Amino acid sequence: MTIGKSIYRKEALEKVTGTAKYTDDYTSPSMLHAKLVVSTHAHAIIKAIDTSEALKAPGVRAIVTGQPDFPLTGEEIHDRPPIAYGKVRHHGEAVAIVVADTPHMAKKAAELVKVDYEPLPVVNSPTDAISASAPLVHEQLAKYEKIQHVYPEPNTNIADRVKIRKGHIEQGWQESEVTVEARFSFGPSDHAAMETRCATAEIRPDGHILISSSSQAPYMIKKLMSEYFKLDAGKIIVTTPLVGGGYGGKVPTQLEIIAYLASKAVGGRPVKVFNEREEDMITSPVHIGLEATVKLGCRRDGVLKAAKLVYLFDSGAYSDKGATITRAAAASCTGPYHIDNVWCDSLCVYTNHPYATAYRGFSHSEVLFAFERTMDMLAEKLGMDPLELREKNAILPGHTTPTQADLNASNVGNLPECIRKLKELMKWDEGRRMEVNGRKVIAKGIACIWKTSTIDTKASSGVILMYNPDGSLNLMSGLVEIGTGSKTVLAQILADKMKMDISQIYVRMEVDTQTMPEHWKTVASRGTYMAGRAVLQAADDLIRQLKDIASRILVCSPDELEVGFGKVYVRDDPTIYSKIPDIAYGHKYPNGNAIGGQIMAKGNYMFRHMTHLDRDTGAGKPGPEWTVGAQGIELEFDTRDFTYKLLKAYAVIDIGKVLNYKAALGQVIGAMSMGLGFAGRESFIFDEKGKVLNPQLRTYVTPRYGEHPDYIVEFVETPHIDAPYGARGIGEHGLLGMPAALANALSTAAGLHLNQLPLVPELIWKAKTGGTER
Amino acid sequence: MHIAEITLDINGEARSVTVRNADTLLYVIRDKLGLTGAKPGCLNGDCGACTIDVDGNPMKACLMLAVEAEGATITTVEGLKYTSLQAQFVDKFAFQCGYCTPGFIMNAQALINKNPHATDMVITEWLESNICRCTGYKEIEEAVKTALAVARTALQEQLK
Numbered sequence: 001m002t003i004g005k006s007i008y009r010k011e012a013l014e015k016v017t018g019t020a021k022y023t024d025d026y027t028s029p030s031m032l033h034a035k036l037v038v039s040t041h042a043h044a045i046i047k048a049i050d051t052s053e054a055l056k057a058p059g060v061r062a063i064v065t066g067q068p069d070f071p072l073t074g075e076e077i078h079d080r081p082p083i084a085y086g087k088v089r090h091h092g093e094a095v096a097i098v099v100a101d102t103p104h105m106a107k108k109a110a111e112l113v114k115v116d117y118e119p120l121p122v123v124n125s126p127t128d129a130i131s132a133s134a135p136l137v138h139e140q141l142a143k144y145e146k147i148q149h150v151y152p153e154p155n156t157n158i159a160d161r162v163k164i165r166k167g168h169i170e171q172g173w174q175e176s177e178v179t180v181e182a183r184f185s186f187g188p189s190d191h192a193a194m195e196t197r198c199a200t201a202e203i204r205p206d207g208h209i210l211i212s213s214s215s216q217a218p219y220m221i222k223k224l225m226s227e228y229f230k231l232d233a234g235k236i237i238v239t240t241p242l243v244g245g246g247y248g249g250k251v252p253t254q255l256e257i258i259a260y261l262a263s264k265a266v267g268g269r270p271v272k273v274f275n276e277r278e279e280d281m282i283t284s285p286v287h288i289g290l291e292a293t294v295k296l297g298c299r300r301d302g303v304l305k306a307a308k309l310v311y312l313f314d315s316g317a318y319s320d321k322g323a324t325i326t327r328a329a330a331a332s333c334t335g336p337y338h339i340d341n342v343w344c345d346s347l348c349v350y351t352n353h354p355y356a357t358a359y360r361g362f363s364h365s366e367v368l369f370a371f372e373r374t375m376d377m378l379a380e381k382l383g384m385d386p387l388e389l390r391e392k393n394a395i396l397p398g399h400t401t402p403t404q405a406d407l408n409a410s411n412v413g414n415l416p417e418c419i420r421k422l423k424e425l426m427k428w429d430e431g432r433r434m435e436v437n438g439r440k441v442i443a444k445g446i447a448c449i450w451k452t453s454t455i456d457t458k459a460s461s462g463v464i465l466m467y468n469p470d471g472s473l474n475l476m477s478g479l480v481e482i483g484t485g486s487k488t489v490l491a492q493i494l495a496d497k498m499k500m501d502i503s504q505i506y507v508r509m510e511v512d513t514q515t516m517p518e519h520w521k522t523v524a525s526r527g528t529y530m531a532g533r534a535v536l537q538a539a540d541d542l543i544r545q546l547k548d549i550a551s552r553i554l555v556c557s558p559d560e561l562e563v564g565f566g567k568v569y570v571r572d573d574p575t576i577y578s579k580i581p582d583i584a585y586g587h588k589y590p591n592g593n594a595i596g597g598q599i600m601a602k603g604n605y606m607f608r609h610m611t612h613l614d615r616d617t618g619a620g621k622p623g624p625e626w627t628v629g630a631q632g633i634e635l636e637f638d639t640r641d642f643t644y645k646l647l648k649a650y651a652v653i654d655i656g657k658v659l660n661y662k663a664a665l666g667q668v669i670g671a672m673s674m675g676l677g678f679a680g681r682e683s684f685i686f687d688e689k690g691k692v693l694n695p696q697l698r699t700y701v702t703p704r705y706g707e708h709p710d711y712i713v714e715f716v717e718t719p720h721i722d723a724p725y726g727a728r729g730i731g732e733h734g735l736l737g738m739p740a741a742l743a744n745a746l747s748t749a750a751g752l753h754l755n756q757l758p759l760v761p762e763l764i765w766k767a768k769t770g771g772t773e774r
Numbered sequence: 775m776h777i778a779e780i781t782l783d784i785n786g787e788a789r790s791v792t793v794r795n796a797d798t799l800l801y802v803i804r805d806k807l808g809l810t811g812a813k814p815g816c817l818n819g820d821c822g823a824c825t826i827d828v829d830g831n832p833m834k835a836c837l838m839l840a841v842e843a844e845g846a847t848i849t850t851v852e853g854l855k856y857t858s859l860q861a862q863f864v865d866k867f868a869f870q871c872g873y874c875t876p877g878f879i880m881n882a883q884a885l886i887n888k889n890p891h892a893t894d895m896v897i898t899e900w901l902e903s904n905i906c907r908c909t910g911y912k913e914i915e916e917a918v919k920t921a922l923a924v925a926r927t928a929l930q931e932q933l934k
Contacts, residue, residue: 015872016860018811018851025810194815194873194907244873245907277816483871483908662867669910697820706898708911
């Protein structure tokens, strides 16, 4: 009834009328405002901080600087002080918090804080970082607390190393008749969500800590704050209203800690920390950079035999999600192909860049850029059509992944079908490079994609359903509405299961960790799967309770009853029924006796059979399913000035099952747009001292209206039988192939190998001319 | 610090408010008047999320001082009465997280009011001042162009 339809978002009216509220939209007269003093150096010893002038400024209530007794923070390795202490490790790092009555008072006072730095040599790239003479970003790496499955290498800048050893790489080379090797690189960039991060904290006299945050992971804030500060978890209440875009950037716990320390410094009064754009870009975590070496070997007929991969991820000053990203990259270290012999070392490397966290696609677009470019280079060397080479090696049920996980007809989508559709849509056989005139050419490029999630093996999602007196339902899930529309999809699932009108389902948009069941984190394209399964289980519970009450009124076994259309009715005689409003709050018999009460139901879901990866071989099962797809770009390239115009962007993705067509389309197109921004122009520009020269949206240029190509998206539906209705994750996948497809199209257009990002005309000019000719 | 009491004509109401001379219009409408539809996306005129209507023109509220706005007729997204543009944004799925939406709507609404016959080039010139990070802009293009067509039809009806 509702499944597959383009149901409007539940919060649509709020969003187009400007009444939708985000974290910074909530304020109160008692609230104080914090402004961060941030590091002007990428790597320096903090010799002294003089706050005396700032403390005298009007409206200032407190100034907090780093202290030795502040806990070190981080999800896998506790390597990050909440405020720099002793030294700064990246440009933009928080050095002090100024708390004042108003935002402008805090800002003015922050300018009066004097920090005396002694600059240190800077680690400005992953290659720098692993050289023997590199300065150490973390001298105390050996002493940091960490989770079990991360392996920092003390006295180096290596925070983690993940190994994949599948088959026998030497045998792979022996069986290979053609090999190709290439190096790839791109620097860190940004999520640039339109809502900058914001957090408020208040410490109540009874010890309750109220935090509100624009976060993708409010339950993680609760858990981590409790760990870091030895607080009772039940006393920490985190609320998250609507979030203005996440893309992974709002996964870490950062400003919440700062807001808490600030509130503590002013006797528990509520304090707001709001990132201005510049802080949001470099003080808060960023999108990871990568240096990669890919070597592939195949037989003359194109069958891949060996892949050797070295990935150096630029995690910046702290590991945050960098180590997890490094692991995810290893788990999906090849493209979506069947390769018997795979050798990969994936390293999370510290540098003096702003620190990295999750970014839409979680290492996959990054790795695929390197891998899928190499596939095109291999095809060229073989004299084979690049799409044919991919089709020949496509991953299929019966194959294994780089982590030796078994694939079957449910847990992996149909890549050959995606490739066939893409070929048709792009009119691939008409040619990949067409001269328009003496100056311009039209070129096409493609890339295949896959992704699984690599989230905590113990991550669950819960849902609570409660009836209203009129028989409508309230749906509560800890899933955060970050823009993906997942909470509307949950309502669709519930409406379908209960055979009721979706307008009778009320979805609580805000998350409150005290009263709503946990959804681990709103990440990894897993919202609909996990929370959807929880909804289905809760609905079963609801139906059981409805039938129980109705069976006593209708004098029959619950097994004889069905639920739907606002009633509980006898299966073979629907004229015998109870209306749901008459039983949802209990039932009163004519004599006054009553039974039941308000019906509430619960459900939860946890992935089954996920495992950690083996330290020596990487063997294990990181995720429940692999979404696959094929993508392409068609562009017009100007051979004279190396500019280009995007004409068409294609995606064919095996979505399992479309639950809300326009919402799914929006997820894919939006992700493609973000991928084209990342690939085409978005990058931080660092000077030789590791300072970011473009931390604002005027100089860090995202795609804008009018530059968008025509988006052509089609879906293949191969159900994943564990997921609601067979739907696969879709939130990130549109992004994954864009960097590689764009680089492949431009390489074809310009007749050279473009192995760096972002693909600005200047890069192509330099590659073509060595940077000398005009 | 210079403080002034000013009266703003905003969404058809006269609102008196005490401001510093240096307060931006965005700060005042959000933090003093509680009209939080306009968003502080960059505070630098780069993203357009704070766009409002000042005397019929779209204006980035972060680039204007509140004291400059005295005497002007101001409309924020809260002042729109569910226009066909807003309906089209819903129908075409022209937003996801919704944060840039009020700014896009106010900018495009001003275009529709002033120039329902806008060409593609003019539409691009207007809308490239706003950033959306969730959609691919295609959905916004569809919403704005449909609303422009609705406005043109309405205009023709009036002329009949």
